[in-house]
Amino acid sequence: MIQLRKTILLVLISIALISCNKDSDKTELKENKKEESKSVSKSVMNFEGNYVTDDYSKRNEDFDWSAVTITKKDDSTFHVSVRSRADNKKPSCTFDADAVMTDTVLKASLDGNNIVFTLDKDVLNISTENSEDIDKLMYYCSGGANMAGNYTRLNEPLDQTQIDKRIFQKFLTLQDISFEVYTTGEGSIQNLFIQPSGLKSNNELIKSEIDGSVTNAEIEDLNSDGSPELLIYMTSAGSGSYGNVIAYSVNDGKSMSQITFPPVSENPVAKVGYMGHDEFSVVENNLVQRFPIYKDGDTNNKPTGNIRQISYKLVDGEAARKFVADKIIEIIPEK
Template identity: 50%
Template sequence: MKEIFKLSYLIAIVLFLTISCKDERKKTEKVLTQEATEEFNVIGNYVSEDYSKRSEGYDWVSVAITEANNNQLNISIRSRADKKKPTCTFDAVAKKVDDKVYQTQINGKSILFEFTNAQISISAEKEEHESLLYFYCSGGASIAGTYQKINEQMDQNQIDKTKFNSVLNLQDVGFSVSSIEKDGKNTLTISTFGLQESEYNQTFIIDGKEVTNAEVEDLNSDGSPELFVFTRSVGSGSYGKVYAFSVNNKKSMSEIYFQPTSENSVINKGYMGHDEFSLVENTLGQRFPIYKEGDTNAAPTGGTRQVSYKLVDGEAMRKLKVDKITEY
């Protein structure tokens, strides 16, 4: 009887230890999973080392990361601007390489954004392309380096108020695209450099909108580039708009007509915003969800409509004409 009791006691001890080990292992796995999730939550604000000394007058640079569509990130680099002109200004959309690495292409050169331990490191993919990282800064500075994540907004009293900034080049023509909020108004300024007869310099009031991206391409293969600036309305609708421009034989630049989607009966059935635009080979691509009657803004049920536009000559100006429509 005593032997049976001892055996039962030993079995109970073994079972208790086994269950305890499993519980501890599950707890450990849960903690590791949480840490991994936290480690790769790349969205947020990152700052250079001297941010902590900003009250002493030190210059600093910030990197704001927000989520974009299709496994992409919006990268926005800004610097201190309360005492002097901003040191660094850079905007780009970066595509996902893996959980830790994103990249963007600038004039055929890759810039890498690597995330580890609540940090982001910015570098050129190839050593010979490092000079590109100096282009977006003044005074010999570079956007390259490692930035530490913070859990609050950047110092709004010091940070550069530029909303968007990009410099693009194609076929020996350059474009500067910038958006800044000033005197209570949000503006979009577009200027050229390298045109042979008349440079373009125009500012548009875009209150209620934000610039999401800018791209260049020679859509009609005439040897001169086209510029496209994409905006969206601020709010739940996120209605997209295209500002398009065509360079005329590298001498001047003029606007291209793009009919607002809400006014285009060919494609606007079920349209309620949430546009995405991009250049695909020699076409402008647009994609948006289709809403059925009774759908809420947050829950479309009609699938997706994809539209491609060709650049054609019009009577007064060039225009973007619907070429293909696909629904899925």
């Protein structure tokens, strides 16, 4: 009987030890997952900063170089800017886009290209989702250069005496008429430049001062008259990020006139729950504006309402063309 009790006791102790080991393994697994999560989170934060090509170290020997600057806009969106040396020649590469965090890489879709930004320690790689599209990144460069490749993190400010100081830059062409849109300046007050080419009468540079920053620009023949419209999207400084549109319409291929864009605050239906954070795009020859709806008590960074979408048509006014709200709908945001 005593021997039986000893045997049972040994079995119970063995079971307890096995259980403890399993619990220990589970705890270790959880800790490893936490460390992996921290590591991923850290790599996300590490995307912010400046990255340069190898020839940056030889810039004082007159070598050309390019730099990538990545800034965080919100929890999942980053702005990617590529600039090149511009002190003694035309910049070789210029690029601006917002990229969305997907797993541990950034992805941007621009001009039909799916561009991927991958970070391995301090080396940033720019490529395309489809390897066959890699040559399409030459579009953003001149002289046969390609934006694709590796860039190394720079732990000091970029050389401001050499780099292209344009904050935003985009070149757009439609119906044999082109526009180069770019901004310069510091802080919330910037200078907007529009250089048209291909107009029959007037291709003079247009310069204006804006309070805010340009986020994107598009070109489209919105009224199907054979001449394009230029749309420049901008956002105000500050936490509200209120959007606005600066637009021009080409008159019979000869000259261009500014289009009036109505503020949301003047629309009794659209302005309810409006606190900025606008997005603009051209959809089927209409200008579309989207923004989150804020309910009473919502904080600026946490709207709880739906997404409001306003579709604008381009119409002829008494003195000039203007955008008029055509449809206003609400969209349930994806969760």
